[in-house]
Amino acid sequence: MSAEALELVGVGKDFRRRGTLVRALEGIDLRIDRRSFVCVVGASGSGKSTLLSLVAGLSRPTTGTVRLDGRPVTGPGPDRGLVFQSGAVYPWRTVERNVAFGLELLPISRAERARRVGWYLDETGLTPLRHALPKQLSGGQRQRVAIARALACEPEVLLLDEPFGALDVQTKEDMQLLIRRIWRDTRTTVLMVTHDVEEAVFLGQRVVVLASDPGRIAADIDVDLPDDRDLTVKRAPEFIAVRGRIEDLVRTYHRGQVARASA
Ligand SMILES: Nc1ncnc2c1ncn2[C@@H]1O[C@H](COP(=O)(O)OP(=O)(O)O)[C@@H](O)[C@H]1O
Ligand SMILES: [Mg+2]
Numbered sequence: 058m059s060a061e062a063l064e065l066v067g068v069g070k071d072f073r074r075r076g077t078l079v080r081a082l083e084g085i086d087l088r089i090d091r092r093s094f095v096c097v098v099g100a101s102g103s104g105k106s107t108l109l110s111l112v113a114g115l116s117r118p119t120t121g122t123v124r125l126d127g128r129p130v131t132g133p134g135p136d137r138g139l140v141f142q143s144g145a146v147y148p149w150r151t152v153e154r155n156v157a158f159g160l161e162l163l164p165i166s167r168a169e170r171a172r173r174v175g176w177y178l179d180e181t182g183l184t185p186l187r188h189a190l191p192k193q194l195s196g197g198q199r200q201r202v203a204i205a206r207a208l209a210c211e212p213e214v215l216l217l218d219e220p221f222g223a224l225d226v227q228t229k230e231d232m233q234l235l236i237r238r239i240w241r242d243t244r245t246t247v248l249m250v251t252h253d254v255e256e257a258v259f260l261g262q263r264v265v266v267l268a269s270d271p272g273r274i275a276a277d278i279d280v281d282l283p284d285d286r287d288l289t290v291k292r293a294p295e296f297i298a299v300r301g302r303i304e305d306l307v308r309t310y311h312r313g314q315v316a317r318a319s320a
Contacts, residue, residue: 062214062246063089067121070107080271081107089248094240096261097250098303100311104272105250109218113139125213135163138207142219144199146191153178153187155202159210177205180239197228217249230288233259254307258300259291266303268310275310278303
């Protein structure tokens with residue numbers, strides 16, 4: 058078995074919008090090791106969501122291939138858990154029935170289903186809210202439900218598309234700590250996209266920077282911080298330095314696009 062969970066080779070994606078071609082991604086080569094935590098950052102429109110939807114199997118690449126454990130991705134599957142910014146939860150299902158949702162489609166016993174629901178409710182701090190309906194929850198709690206639901210299927214890879222983008226700063230930091238703890242406990246491979254560089258550096262062992270128009274890899278940076286980091290690391294000089302370096306890259310590659318658009 059290879060060390061790579063995920064492999065993208067020569068991946069490109071074109072869209073057609075009112076007759077014109079939009080090249081959302083071009084020549085993406087990316088290898089992600091099993092059990093690693095990789096963040097992809099880039100300005101809005103740089104192709105982050107497109108990249109995740111290709112890995113999720115929700116759309117097919119125009120060129121190249123996406124492989125998971127050496128097998129080509131041809132559609133969605135329980136080996137990939139996906140969480141979006143909006144925390145899509147089923148409003149008519151209680152918290153625990155939301156968490157159970159993906160499990161109802163898996164060939165596992167009722168006892169195993171109950172065990173997993175209990176475990177992931179606990180892991181995400183939702184046990185006291187297990188009988189609540191989504192409308193009774195805060196935004197952060199709803200995101201916890203979406204995360205617990207994705208994790209309950211025990212996916213090979215957890216795919217996160219700006220999952221904390223709509224949360225206030227304190228809730229966002231709580232969620233960052235939660236996701237790091239879950240990653241440590243479950244050792245699931247995590248691929249997260251965000252436009253928030255601070256978040257990417259805090260969470261990732263590696264940060265991939267996307268340039269825009271067409272979306273392509275501009276830089277791939279190892280974050281040399283301890284794996285058991287807490288929030289105070291955000292004030293450490295090494296953290297501030299790597300954050301600054303990545304922010305400059307994001308800005309440069311975004312400016313390039315803006316300059317060309319107005320030329
Ligand atoms: N379904 C689609 N049809 C046409 N263009 C799309 C579609 N999805 C994304 N795009 C275009 O592809 C580019 C990348 O979009 P996206 O992946 O959503 O970027 P990001 O998530 O980084 O903001 C943008 O120019 C966007 O307008
Ligand atoms: Mg997006």
